[in-house]
Amino acid sequence: MTAPLTARIAEEFRAAASRLPAGVVPPQRREELLAVLTREGLPTSRDENWKYANLRALERMRFAPVAPRTEPSLLAADLPAPIQGYARYTFVDGVFAPALSCPLESSSGVTLSVASRSREASERLAAASALPAPADARFAALNEAFALDVARIRARTGAQCPACMELLFVSTGDAESGAAYPRLELDVEPDARLGLIERHVSLGAESSFSAPAVDIVLGRNAAVDHYRVQEMGPKALWIDTLTAGIAHGAAYRLYMVSLGAASARSTIQVRLTGELAEVGLHAVCVADRHQVHDTFALVEHAAPRAKTEQTFRGIAGGRARAAFNGKVIVREGAHGTDSRQSLRGLLAGPEAEIDVRPQLEIYTDDVRCSHGATAGKLDDDMLFYLLSRGLERDTAQRLLKWAFLEDVVAKIAVPELRRQIERSLAGQMNETTALKELL
Amino acid sequence: MLIIEDLHVTVGGKKILNGLTLEVRAGEVHAIMGPNGSGKSTLVHVLAGRPGYEVTRGRVTFDGRDLLALAPEERAREGVFLGFQYPVEIPGVNNVYLLKAAVNAARKHRGLPEVDAFEFLDLVRSKMKLMQMDESFLSRGVNEGFSGGEKKRNEILQMLVLEPRLALLDETDSGLDIDALKIVANGVNSLRSPERAFVLVTHYQRLLDYVVPDRVHVLVRGRIARSGDRTLALELEKRGYEWVAGEAA
Numbered sequence: 001m002t003a004p005l006t007a008r009i010a011e012e013f014r015a016a017a018s019r020l021p022a023g024v025v026p027p028q029r030r031e032e033l034l035a036v037l038t039r040e041g042l043p044t045s046r047d048e049n050w051k052y053a054n055l056r057a058l059e060r061m062r063f064a065p066v067a068p069r070t071e072p073s074l075l076a077a078d079l080p081a082p083i084q085g086y087a088r089y090t091f092v093d094g095v096f097a098p099a100l101s102c103p104l105e106s107s108s109g110v111t112l113s114v115a116s117r118s119r120e121a122s123e124r125l126a127a128a129s130a131l132p133a134p135a136d137a138r139f140a141a142l143n144e145a146f147a148l149d150v151a152r153i154r155a156r157t158g159a160q161c162p163a164c165m166e167l168l169f170v171s172t173g174d175a176e177s178g179a180a181y182p183r184l185e186l187d188v189e190p191d192a193r194l195g196l197i198e199r200h201v202s203l204g205a206e207s208s209f210s211a212p213a214v215d216i217v218l219g220r221n222a223a224v225d226h227y228r229v230q231e232m233g234p235k236a237l238w239i240d241t242l243t244a245g246i247a248h249g250a251a252y253r254l255y256m257v258s259l260g261a262a263s264a265r266s267t268i269q270v271r272l273t274g275e276l277a278e279v280g281l282h283a284v285c286v287a288d289r290h291q292v293h294d295t296f297a298l299v300e301h302a303a304p305r306a307k308t309e310q311t312f313r314g315i316a317g318g319r320a321r322a323a324f325n326g327k328v329i330v331r332e333g334a335h336g337t338d339s340r341q342s343l344r345g346l347l348a349g350p351e352a353e354i355d356v357r358p359q360l361e362i363y364t365d366d367v368r369c370s371h372g373a374t375a376g377k378l379d380d381d382m383l384f385y386l387l388s389r390g391l392e393r394d395t396a397q398r399l400l401k402w403a404f405l406e407d408v409v410a411k412i413a414v415p416e417l418r419r420q421i422e423r424s425l426a427g428q429m430n431e432t433t434a435l436k437e438l439l
Numbered sequence: 440m441l442i443i444e445d446l447h448v449t450v451g452g453k454k455i456l457n458g459l460t461l462e463v464r465a466g467e468v469h470a471i472m473g474p475n476g477s478g479k480s481t482l483v484h485v486l487a488g489r490p491g492y493e494v495t496r497g498r499v500t501f502d503g504r505d506l507l508a509l510a511p512e513e514r515a516r517e518g519v520f521l522g523f524q525y526p527v528e529i530p531g532v533n534n535v536y537l538l539k540a541a542v543n544a545a546r547k548h549r550g551l552p553e554v555d556a557f558e559f560l561d562l563v564r565s566k567m568k569l570m571q572m573d574e575s576f577l578s579r580g581v582n583e584g585f586s587g588g589e590k591k592r593n594e595i596l597q598m599l600v601l602e603p604r605l606a607l608l609d610e611t612d613s614g615l616d617i618d619a620l621k622i623v624a625n626g627v628n629s630l631r632s633p634e635r636a637f638v639l640v641t642h643y644q645r646l647l648d649y650v651v652p653d654r655v656h657v658l659v660r661g662r663i664a665r666s667g668d669r670t671l672a673l674e675l676e677k678r679g680y681e682w683v684a685g686e687a688a
Contacts, residue, residue: 380490381527385581388487389541389597390515390548399540403531403580
């Protein structure tokens, strides 16, 4: 099944090669990636870690990138409201749109460049991006082979930008005009601190294919708060790869909200390379109708006394499926590892499906690893309690769903963003108002 | 106000209530006592509409309406309140939100507009003072991390804010130290009025020292074996339930 697919990818690559910018990814590198893809093929549902994603939809998709529009027809008003205090960089179908962006002040110590990369930064990224094993970078390779543009962010040593920038990736294309490859490379130098919002939205409801790739390197004692929101259109296929390497004493906190798309898959791979490095992965998803939301999160502890905290809260209604596979590998020598996983799914429809799976592989002594995973329906006792206070059944159920998501949503420390997310969650749960707004 | 006639209830196929008959008039306080497993909690849960209880015979009317035909939330809005013995913790649902949602549900039912946010907070604060509860309770999750005593006080707080016409309190006194018991009793007494009735389920007569009942009923094997005034509770305390159970057998 993948053979014809990779053949088609190669064919589309040849046809598009002349319009793939060398400044974004050098042609030789693109060729190499294509060779890797041809050799390894794309994943299929037979792969252990790809059981839940809807990969068959790929057969209907084009891989060559959408041709950039000559005249931007989008207006700022078409986009989600900006978050105050955050600079905005908008990419339309993977291509930077300066007219829809509002750049960062130069004094922040953080720079964002589109497409050009300093040799120094390249070397740092290359040196640090040793992937966790067994990493899966096939869709990241697809992204890099076809990328039309890239957002390269560099936070210089000691830069403090806790409310920094928002990257907005807008998909306007449909499956027939081609794919979108949003691409983000984040290089955070030692002691720098950065707050980043990354949003993926669709304008229009046509079927589309996006394969975003995010590459993150955190230097010694750096700290990043990364908020990611996926609100693609109802027919979108969204297959995402995020890779991060975390150095000594650095802290990477990722908050993911997955709401949209027909089928969304995130492959998150984090490697804790330095002692006392920390990662927090907090994900929430609400899937309804026939949606599939699948996340595979792999954390590799490659250094002593590093810390992982993983929280997943997923609600599946209708005939939707929400899956979260959280794997933690503790390498030999990574003593003092502290890893906690709390994965919970809530079934909100008779034909919905939840798959939560914590996995631990430990190759050293002296570690503290805990995990909890539950999948179930709303708690009858809680529901009766609320009903006995006179709340409508529907209100009571919605309230309990909010409460279920609260463990993650409450962690979103940007109030304006949290309000927007709560409103989106409300929409996804077929509510007219966000219950939280009534408080 | 509340008329229960020949009520038979099974739970999971097991008979719990066997022909219970009871009338509670407005303004009255009734205490239901009895040994473990006699059906006290079942009675109040059936009245509140908890799922899993099957009424096989009998009827219950509340102000002339068939109470058993109403959904639990409708009963609440009609003014029936259940104070739980073991209130459930609901992390993520804020206490003050629940209170407000409950008050507004009742107001909507009566055709009234939503409560004014500031007036509401003033009301809640004054009731919290009466219950000697710290204001930080408001922003916490419902019963989340509360001690047993705090949960009971929170139940009474909800009752005070909702002002039900019929309050069913299921062993609200259990697990309380004497100070907390007095606070809870104070709360109950502050709400006593000619339009309102209370059914107190309790094991011990201790609560009845502070909330003086009009009638005391002893439940044995799912029916009322004996009724009397408050002296019955005192006598029970002296002679134990076996005295009534022996008579009933």
